[in-house]
Amino acid sequence: MMKFIVSFLICPLLAYALGMLLPWWSVAIAGFLTGSFIPQHRLLSFLSCFLGVLIFVGGLIYYISDANNHILAQKIGLLVLKDKNEFMIIGVSALIAALIAGISAITGRSLAIVVKKA
Amino acid sequence: MKYFILALSLLVNGLLVYVLDTRKVLPLPLGSFLNVQEGVWQNAEAVDKDFNADLKLDGLKGEVNVYFDERLVPHVFAAEESDAYFVQGYLHAKFRLWQMEFQTHAAAGRISEIVGSKGLTFDRNQRRIGMVFAAENALVAMEKDAQTLSALNAYTAGINSFIKKLNTSELPIEYKLLGYEPELWSNLKSALFIKQMTNTLAGYDRDLEFTNALEILGEEKFRVLYSDIPDSLYPVIPTGTIYAESRFDLNPPDSADSLYFKRKDTIEFVEDYKPDPLNGSNNWVVGGSKTKSGKPILANDPHLSLTLPSIWYEIQINTPSFNSYGVSFPGIPGVVIGYNDSIAFGFTNSGRDVKDYYEILFKDKSKKSYFFNNEWTDSKLRIESIKIKDSLPFLDTVAYSIFGPVTYDHAFKHSLSNEKAYALRWVAHDTSNILKMWMLLNRAKNYNDYYQAISHFNVPGQNMIFASTSGDIALWQQGTFPLRWQDQGLFVMPGKDSSYMWKGYIPMDENPHSVNPAEGYLSSANQRAADITYPYFMPGSYEVYRPITINRKLAELSNISIVDMKQLQNNNYNVFAEMALPILLNNIDIDRLSTDEKRYLNMVSSWNLMNDTKEKGTTCFTIWWDSLSAVIFNDDLIKDKIPVIKPEKFVLLEALSKDSSFMFIDDLSTEKLETLRDQVTLAFQKASLKLSALEKDNKLTWGEFKNTTVYHLLKTNTIPFAREGLNIGGGAGIVNATTHDHGPSWKMIIEMETPIKAVGVYPGGQSGNPGSQYYDSFIDTWTKGEYYDLTMMTKKDVQDRKFKWKMKFSAK
Numbered sequence: 042m043m044k045f046i047v048s049f050l051i052c053p054l055l056a057y058a059l060g061m062l063l064p065w066w067s068v069a070i071a072g073f074l075t076g077s078f079i080p081q082h083r084l085l086s087f088l089s090c091f092l093g094v095l096i097f098v099g100g101l102i103y104y105i106s107d108a109n110n111h112i113l114a115q116k117i118g119l120l121v122l123k124d125k126n127e128f129m130i131i132g133v134s135a136l137i138a139a140l141i142a143g144i145s146a147i148t149g150r151s152l153a154i155v156v157k158k159a
Numbered sequence: 160m161k162y163f164i165l166a167l168s169l170l171v172n173g174l175l176v177y178v179l180d181t182r183k184v185l186p187l188p189l190g191s192f193l194n195v196q197e198g199v200w201q202n203a204e205a206v207d208k209d210f211n212a213d214l215k216l217d218g219l220k221g222e223v224n225v226y227f228d229e230r231l232v233p234h235v236f237a238a239e240e241s242d243a244y245f246v247q248g249y250l251h252a253k254f255r256l257w258q259m260e261f262q263t264h265a266a267a268g269r270i271s272e273i274v275g276s277k278g279l280t281f282d283r284n285q286r287r288i289g290m291v292f293a294a295e296n297a298l299v300a301m302e303k304d305a306q307t308l309s310a311l312n313a314y315t316a317g318i319n320s321f322i323k324k325l326n327t328s329e330l331p332i333e334y335k336l337l338g339y340e341p342e343l344w345s346n347l348k349s350a351l352f353i354k355q356m357t358n359t360l361a362g363y364d365r366d367l368e369f370t371n372a373l374e375i376l377g378e379e380k381f382r383v384l385y386s387d388i389p390d391s392l393y394p395v396i397p398t399g400t401i402y403a404e405s406r407f408d409l410n411p412p413d414s415a416d417s418l419y420f421k422r423k424d425t426i427e428f429v430e431d432y433k434p435d436p437l438n439g440s441n442n443w444v445v446g447g448s449k450t451k452s453g454k455p456i457l458a459n460d461p462h463l464s465l466t467l468p469s470i471w472y473e474i475q476i477n478t479p480s481f482n483s484y485g486v487s488f489p490g491i492p493g494v495v496i497g498y499n500d501s502i503a504f505g506f507t508n509s510g511r512d513v514k515d516y517y518e519i520l521f522k523d524k525s526k527k528s529y530f531f532n533n534e535w536t537d538s539k540l541r542i543e544s545i546k547i548k549d550s551l552p553f554l555d556t557v558a559y560s561i562f563g564p565v566t567y568d569h570a571f572k573h574s575l576s577n578e579k580a581y582a583l584r585w586v587a588h589d590t591s592n593i594l595k596m597w598m599l600l601n602r603a604k605n606y607n608d609y610y611q612a613i614s615h616f617n618v619p620g621q622n623m624i625f626a627s628t629s630g631d632i633a634l635w636q637q638g639t640f641p642l643r644w645q646d647q648g649l650f651v652m653p654g655k656d657s658s659y660m661w662k663g664y665i666p667m668d669e670n671p672h673s674v675n676p677a678e679g680y681l682s683s684a685n686q687r688a689a690d691i692t693y694p695y696f697m698p699g700s701y702e703v704y705r706p707i708t709i710n711r712k713l714a715e716l717s718n719i720s721i722v723d724m725k726q727l728q729n730n731n732y733n734v735f736a737e738m739a740l741p742i743l744l745n746n747i748d749i750d751r752l753s754t755d756e757k758r759y760l761n762m763v764s765s766w767n768l769m770n771d772t773k774e775k776g777t778t779c780f781t782i783w784w785d786s787l788s789a790v791i792f793n794d795d796l797i798k799d800k801i802p803v804i805k806p807e808k809f810v811l812l813e814a815l816s817k818d819s820s821f822m823f824i825d826d827l828s829t830e831k832l833e834t835l836r837d838q839v840t841l842a843f844q845k846a847s848l849k850l851s852a853l854e855k856d857n858k859l860t861w862g863e864f865k866n867t868t869v870y871h872l873l874k875t876n877t878i879p880f881a882r883e884g885l886n887i888g889g890g891a892g893i894v895n896a897t898t899h900d901h902g903p904s905w906k907m908i909i910e911m912e913t914p915i916k917a918v919g920v921y922p923g924g925q926s927g928n929p930g931s932q933y934y935d936s937f938i939d940t941w942t943k944g945e946y947y948d949l950t951m952m953t954k955k956d957v958q959d960r961k962f963k964w965k966m967k968f969s970a971k
Contacts, residue, residue, distance in 0.1 A: 057196070065194035066176050083164070102195050109203035113930030117199050119879035121187065134193035134200065137179060141190070144172045151165035158161065 048079045048089035052142055053097035065138075068094065072142035076149025086150040091143030099135030106131060182338060192335055197328040199335060202930040210964035218316040219245055219970040226952060226962040231925035231933045234475040234952040234962065241313035243478045244492040246968055248317025251472060252344070255489035255927040256322070257331040258468045258872060260341050262490065263348040266355035267291050268545065273337050275548040283555050284432050286543040287571060289564035290358065293587045294350035300592040301350060307594050311346045314492040318344040332929055333873070339548075352490030353594070357587045359463070361619030362434045363700055364514040367426045367581075368804040370650040374425050375798050383814070383822070384792075384806040385649075387687060387698060390813050391738075393706040394690045395622055395636060395683040396671040403669065405694040411644040412658040419652060419659070426581075426651070428572040429802045436700050437891060437901050438463055440507035441728070442624040443682030443709060444632045446675065450719045454911040455626035458724045459496055459505025460903035462896045465869040467880060467935060469923025471495075471905050475952060481602035484951050486905050486921065493597040496905060498917060500951075501604040502627045503909040507683045509620035509636050511699040513586035515647075515661075517562045517654030524577040526558040526568060532656045538565070562654060563588050582654055584661070586639055591617040606631045606674065613637045614667055622683035628911045634681040635672040636688040639664045643696045665695050680713045682706065684894075703809040704735045704892035721918060724908045729944035730894040731770040736780050739812050740768070743783060746819070746839040756847045770895070771888040772862025779859075781890070782849050787811070787842035794827045808892070862886055868900050869922050869938060871929070880929045885922075885942045895944075906946065918946035 056071035063070070072094075076086040106114045106127060114127035122129055179190030192198045210227050223237040223246045233250055237243035251259060264270060268285030270278035285291075301307045322341055334340060373381045411419070440461040447453040463470055471486035476494060485497015496505050520530045521538075528535040538558040545553040558565040560582040568580035592615060599612035609625045613635055616623075620638025625631070641648070641661040652659040671688040673681055684705040687697065711734075712727050744764055752760060759779050766776020788811055796803050814821040819835045826833050833841075853859050858866075867887050871880035889895030889902065896902050907919040922941040926933035940947065956962060 060194070060196040065191040065197055066180060069172065069176055098195050102200050105195070105200050105203050105205075108205035108207070109930060110206050110932070112206075112932060112934075113199065113203040116879040116929055117193075120877065121189070121193070130193075133189075134195065134198075137189055137193055138195070141172075141175060141179070144168060144175060148165070148168040148172045151161065151168050154161050155165050 044079050044081045045085055045089045048075050048081065048086065048146070049093040051075050051079070051093075052090040052146065053093045056094055056138070056142060057097070066141070068138050068142050069145040072145030073149035076146030077153045078149075080153070081150075083147050083150045086146040087143040090146035091139045094142040095135050095139035098138045099131060102131045102134055187336070188338070199332055199930070201328040202332045202335075202928055204926070204928060204931040206932050210966065212966045214966065214968050215971045216249070216320050216968060217971045218313075218320055219968055221970065223968040225250070225966040225968065226957065227964040227966070228950065228952075228962050230473075230936070230947060232473045232475070233966075234477070236477045236954065238479065240478040240480055241309050242968075243476050244310045244313040245317035245320070247474065247476065247487065247492055248314040248344070249321050249968070250474070251487070251489040252318040252321035254925060255468055255472060256318075256325075256341060257333040258927055259318075259344075259348075259352070259489045261333070261872060262355055263351040266294065266351040266358075268543070271545055271547040271553070273339055273548060276550060279545065279547065279553060281432055282545045283543075283553075283571060286545070286555060287557050287564060287566045288358070288362070288583060289557075289566075289585070289588055290351070290354050292541070292559075292564060293354045293357070293585075294347060296588060296590045297353060297592070298347055298350040300590045301594055302346065304592055304595055306598055307592055310492045310598060311349055311594070314349065315344050315346050331927065336877070349491050349594075352488065354587060356488070357619050359434050359438055359619075360508045360621075361511075361513050361587060363436050363438070364512050365700070365804050366514070366516045366648065366651055367430055368802055370422070371425045371801045372796065372803045373420075373650055374423065375796060375801065375803065378420055380795075380822070384810055386810065387701055387807070388691060389703045389809040391703060391707060391809065392687055392690060393710045394671075395634065395681075395686060395688040395706075396673050397676055397678060398690045400671075400673065400689070402689065402693050407642055407662060409642060409644045409662065409696075411647065414653070414658070419650065420646075422650070425801045427574040427801060428567065435464065435901060437896070437898065438508060439510065439685035439702055439896070441682070441684045441705060441709060441894060441896070441903075442505045442507045442622065443680060443713060443727075444624050444626045444634065445713060445716075445719050446632045446679040447630050448679040449717055450910070452720075452910060452912050454628070455630060455632050456719060456721065456724055456908065456910045457503040457505060457624060457626040457632075458728060458908045459507070459624065460728055460896075460906040461496065461506065462902055463904040464901050465867075465904060465922050467869050467871045467882070467923055467929075468927030469904065469921050471921045471923070473919070473921070473925060476601070477952075482951070483601040484917070484949060485907070486919075489927075491594060491597075493594070493601050495597060496907060498909045498915060499601060499603070500915070501629075502600075502609060502625060503911060503915070504600050504603075504609065505624045505907065506621040507624075508685055509622060509638060509688065509699065510685045510701050511620050511638070511640055511688075511697055512648060513618055513620065513638070513641060515584045515641075516566075516581045516651045517560075517584060517659065518651050519560055519562070519565065519580050519582050519654040521558070521568070521578045521580055524569070526556065526565070526580075529558070529560055529580075530655050531561060536561070560654070561657075562660070581651060586618040586641070589617060589639065591615075591639075593617060605629060606633055609633065610635075622688065624681065624683065626909070626911050628913060628915065630911075631675055632681060633672070633674040634683060636670050636683075637667070638670070640670070640695070640697065641665075643698070645696050647696065649698055669695070678714070682709045682713060684709055702892065703807070705894055705896065707734045708732055708894050721908050721910055721916060725918070725944070725946060727894060728903070728906050728908070731888040733768050733770050733777065733780075733890070733893060735808060735812070735892045736766075736768050738816065739784060740766075740780060742812070742815050743780075743787070743839055743843075746836050747843055748836055748840045751840050752843070753847075755851060756844060759847050759850050760843065769888070770861055770890045770893050772860060772865075772886050774861045775859045777861035777890070778853065778864045779846070779850060783843055783846040784808070786846040786849075787839060790826070790838050790842045790845070791823050795823050861888060861890075865890065865897075865899055867897055867902070867942075869935070870900055882935055882938050885938070887942045887944075906941070907949075908946070915951065917949035917951070919949050920946045
């Protein structure tokens with residue numbers, strides 16, 4: 042459980058830190074590293090990174106969008122999803138980052154398992 | 160198994176990152192586009208954003224303080240004039256960077272770089288009408304003048320100072336949407352911006368279509384349909400003004416009758432990307448004798464495509480040499496329409512034709528030489544390399560003749576043979592420094608200063624309105640207009656020798672103008688500037704009806720205040736319908752109409768002639784008239800898909816009001832001899848089909864039918880960034896000239912009291928960012944026909960709460 046929580050916290054923070062220097066796909070690196078170094082079941086690696094990034098990024102975007110009275114969220118929602126609802130576009134934005142983080146965590150964990158056993 | 164899982168997760172991972180990173184699978188790279196740190200969320204500007212800043216920048220000479228009021232209008236106070244332009248450049252870039260670059264890319268024919276091959280025809284057209292050539296020529300003159308050069312250099316440095324510090328996450332949304340990054344600004348880009356505006360306002364011509372219409376109709380009928388002198392003309396310069404006789408020999412060449420008026424040839428291709436002929440404006444000024452305050456009142460509303468971000472950016476610029484307020488163009492320095500402490504100035508388009516085509520003969524496909532004055536003459540070949548996103552560049556060779564660039568040849572319009580081509584002679588290609596006019600207008604103190612300022616202007620020819628605190632009013636139609644013989648340039652001219660070239664330009668002092676007229680007011684609304692006593696041929700595309708309403712009102716009003724001028728700018732009266740509707744109603748055969756048709760007829764016969772949003776009669780009338788015009792002219796004009804252009808509305812109206820057996824009424828495609836009654840009734844029945852479809856969609860009221868929309872510059876690609884369905888009346892030919900997506904792009908009224916009183920509004924907002932509350936914050940006020948008070952800030956106002964933020968700029 043402890044590993045899950047650490048992974049859940051580290052992954053989004055690492056993603057944010059890397060994101061200050063690197064392009065958007067650095068969230069994959071964060072997931073990969075978290076997955077590699079925190080030993081737990083692959084499914085838990087995925088879930089911890091996925092949920093961590095989903096909640097952290099989703100929360101961050103909500104915070105930004107709320108301060109904007111969701112003016113932009115509604116426009117981008119219509120543009121991308123043909124849906125004005127701000128929660129949808131915020132959700133999709135967070136989901137993309139979370140999915141990449143989670144799958145990268147599986148990749149990282151899988152590599153760690155292969156390397157360790159080899 | 161573990162290897163399999165590793166391989167599978169790597170594959171899924173890689174695939175997912177690829178799909179979200181590229182534009183090849185999804186239309187947008189959603190990974191970066193929706194990323195919290197670099198994507199659009201970074202453009203979501205907090206509604207309580209603090210705009211205060213202390214900026215230390217290279218390139219400034221001293222300190223500049225900018226106070227933003229609650230509408231985010233900057234009031235720039237600079238101790239050095241060049242610093243003011245530096246900061247104006249910085250602010251334009253900060254709030255409007257994408258549009259400035261996009262518009263100048265468009266001017267230069269570089270849209271394919273951004274959107275790919277779908278922009279290619281547009282780009283080729285821009286290069287072939289010589290837009291870059293024109294900008295380069297203008298830049299030579301601008302950089303020769305020390306004052307303009309200093310302003311331009313500072314302005315460019317200010318823009319670049321902003322661009323250089325911009326990081327990816329701060330890029331305007333449109334860059335993220337389209338996937339490119341800004342390049343540095345240059346003085347040439349300012350020149351390109353000017354030429355884009357020039358093309359918008361002086362790029363409309365009908366030479367090719369007129370040439371076809373002449374061939375289809377013959378000279379006599381052509382003159383009936385394409386006259387540009389209506390009986391109901393209210394010229395810009397009041398009738399009765401005495402004009403001096405022309406001092407020039409303006410006889411047509413001997414061959415004109417055979418080679419020009421009786422040429423037997425049609426031009427099969429369509430000209431793309433013609434500017435909107437509705438581009439125009441209203442302006443007027445009333446002298447102190449007609450106002451409540453005893454001081455002049457000046458009003459101006461330029462009609463352009465309504466866009467977000469707006470073409471205008473409001474600003475006050477205060478320097479030791481001038482203090483001006485008004486709207487500026489993001490793209491050039493200075494205030495373009497506005498006022499200073501002594502004078503106010505505004506513009507409407509002259510609508511005059513300053514663009515002609517010459518038919519030339521190339522020796523062969525290579526375009527290296529063309530026949531001129533009895534010999535083969537070398538053309539200059541300019542190879543245009545058009546970069547295309549995700550593709551190899553397209554090379555287009557444009558030949559330059561003695562007339563100008565050869566716009567149309569076999570390589571561009573495939574219906575042309577290898578030898579035959581059309582070269583463009585356009586005043587926009589001439590060397591000139593029109594920025595100098597604004598440099599001088601911003602600091603002008605009286606009529607003489609205004610006169611000196613406008614003498615620097617050549618194209619697009621404008622009606623330049625003026626008022627001063629000392630009580631003078633004036634209106635000049637200013638520009639360089641070709642000296643033409645009667646009918647020269649209506650049609651494509653022979654280009655095999657110099658005999659059809661322009662004979663020079665009309666001297667400025669013979670341009671139509673009026674200063675402090677006895678009537679006590681002056682106005683212009685894109686109509687023909689002078690009546691038939693003006694000694695020069697002045698072809699153009701002119702408005703007829705807006706000026707009638709404006710002149711009627713100005714003549715009748717007295718004791719005028721700003722409120723009266725607001726009402727006039729928002730006036731929805733349809734004077735064209737006042738004249739046309741009785742003809743329609745007198746000639747409709749009610750017995751032939753169905754019940755539904757009678758219902759529509761009732762809507763239009765009980766209509767109050769106002770183009771208000773709730774009126775259904777406006778929609779019925781507008782569609783009925785268009786239908787009648789088609790019923791009457793299509794059989795005569797439309798032959799084998801040869802491009803022609805509809806006659807102006809006044810032609811049919813005036814013909815029918817004089818002669819109910821007008822020669823075009825009969826439909827040539829039927830055996831029967833149709834009467835006006837037949838055609839008016841048929842037109843109504845055809846219109847009724849459209850009206851009934853509209854009624855089913857609940858779109859019969861004028862407001863629903865017109866659906867006034869301020870589009871984002873990327874038009875229907877970015878509908879969520881547009882404002883649709885605005886509840887505003889008006890229309891073409893109405894003083895409130897708001898059509899579906901075109902109309903008053905800035906409305907301003909200035910009363911020359913001390914201190915000067917001013918109001919204004921534009922359909923947009925100060926920020927170009929769709930994620931800012933200041934993006935469209937003026938639109939509701941504009942839609943309601945309301946205005947903001949414009950405040951010329953003084954240093955004493957620094958403590959005033961309405962100046963909410965301060966940006967301090969100083970040298971590094």
